Amino acid sequence: MSLQSALDRLATYRANNTRASQDIFHNGLLVLQKSGFKKLGDDGKPFRWISLEQLTLASIDVGRLDIADQCLQLIADKFPNSPRVDCLIGIRMEATEPPETALKYYADILEADSANVAIWKRRISVLRRTGKVEKAVNELVQFLDTFYTDVEGWLELADIYASCNQYDHSLQALSHVLLLTPQNPFYVLQAAETAYTSEDFPLAIKMFLTVVDMTDADDSEQLLQESTPLGITVRAWFGVKLCTRRIAQNANLKSLSNTSGPKNLELLDELATERLRVAYSSSGQKVRLRKGDKRFSLGSRLPSLRHEVSFFFFLELRPVPSCLHLLCSLERDQGNR
Numbered sequence: 001m002s003l004q005s006a007l008d009r010l011a012t013y014r015a016n017n018t019r020a021s022q023d024i025f026h027n028g029l030l031v032l033q034k035s036g037f038k039k040l041g042d043d044g045k046p047f048r049w050i051s052l053e054q055l056t057l058a059s060i061d062v063g064r065l066d067i068a069d070q071c072l073q074l075i076a077d078k079f080p081n082s083p084r085v086d087c088l089i090g091i092r093m094e095a096t097e098p099p100e101t102a103l104k105y106y107a108d109i110l111e112a113d114s115a116n117v118a119i120w121k122r123r124i125s126v127l128r129r130t131g132k133v134e135k136a137v138n139e140l141v142q143f144l145d146t147f148y149t150d151v152e153g154w155l156e157l158a159d160i161y162a163s164c165n166q167y168d169h170s171l172q173a174l175s176h177v178l179l180l181t182p183q184n185p186f187y188v189l190q191a192a193e194t195a196y197t198s199e200d201f202p203l204a205i206k207m208f209l210t211v212v213d214m215t216d217a218d219d220s221e222q223l224l225q226e227s228t229p230l231g232i233t234v235r236a237w238f239g240v241k242l243c244t245r246r247i248a249q250n251a252n253l254k255s256l257s258n259t260s261g262p263k264n265l266e267l268l269d270e271l272a273t274e275r276l277r278v279a280y281s282s283s284g285q286k287v288r289l290r291k292g293d294k295r296f297s298l299g300s301r302l303p304s305l306r307h308e309v310s311f312f313f314f315l316e317l318r319p320v321p322s323c324l325h326l327l328c329s330l331e332r333d334q335g336n337r
Helices: 003-016 021-033 045-062 065-078 083-096 099-112 117-129 133-146 151-163 167-180 185-197 201-215 221-226 232-249 265-279 294-300 302-309 323-336
Strands: none
Touching: 003 021, 003 045, 021 045, 021 065, 045 065, 045 083, 065 083, 083 099, 083 117, 099 117, 117 133, 117 151, 133 151, 151 167, 151 185, 167 185, 185 201, 185 232, 201 232, 232 265
C-alpha cells in the first residue's frame, strides 16, 4: 500500500468516526515508519498531529504500547501542558496501571481545572468499569448539572440506570436527550423501547409511531402502496405490533406516565401487520394494494391514524434520581428475590 493510500484511509476513518483499530494501526504504522507525517508539510500540520493521536489510540486498542508511547512522546513534545495530551496520557495509564492510579491522576487534573470535560468523562468511565456504580452516578449527575447540554452524558446515565433495571429512571434521563435532540429518531426509538421494557405500553406505542412519522417522508396513499419499510422504520413497526398486543391483552393496564392509549387499536395492529408483511415479502418485491382490499382501506386511513399520535411530546422532566435512591431500589429488588 502506498503512503498516500494509507493517509487517505486514516482520513476516511476520522471523517466517519470509525473505530477500526486494527486497520488504523496497520495504516498508521506504515505512515510512521515512512516518516509520512513529517512529509505532510506546513499545510498538513493539523492532520499530522490528529493522525498521530489516531494512531496512539489504535495502538493502545491492539496492545502495541510501544508504538503508543512513541506517538504520545511526539505529541507531548509538540504540545506540552495540553488538556488533550493529558487525556491521552490518562488513557495510556488505564492500559497498564491500576484503576486507582488513573483515578488519582484524573482527580488531580480536575482539581486544577474542573471544566475539563474529557478528563471528567474518563474518570466516570473508570468508575463504572470498576463496578463503582454509586460514585459513577454521583460524578455523572454533577457533570450534567454543570454541562446540561452534553447528550452523551445523558445517554450514559440512561444506560447505567437501564443496566441496573431502573427503567423509569432511564426513561427520565432519555427525556432530557429528546429535549436536546428532538430531530434524532434513533433516540426516540431508544426511549420507546425503554418505555416498553418498563411496561408503559401506551407511552411506548406513541413513541414508536413518532419514529414512524419521523422516518416516513411522505404520507400519500400512492407511496404507501409502493414503498417498503426499511431499517429503523421496520423496528418501529415491530414495536407498534408488540404494544398493540400487550394493550389488547390488558385493557385496564395503567400507564406510569398517565399516557392515554390509542383509540384505533385494532386498526393500528392491522396496519403494523401489513407494513411488516410488506417489509418481509417473500418475493422481495413491493406489494401492490388493490381497491377493495382491506389493507387498502387501512392505507387510506394512515394519515388520520398518524394525526392521532403525530405530535412530539416530552416526558415530565423530573430531577435525576440520586445514587442513594438507586442503591435503595437495587437493595429492594435483591430482597424481593
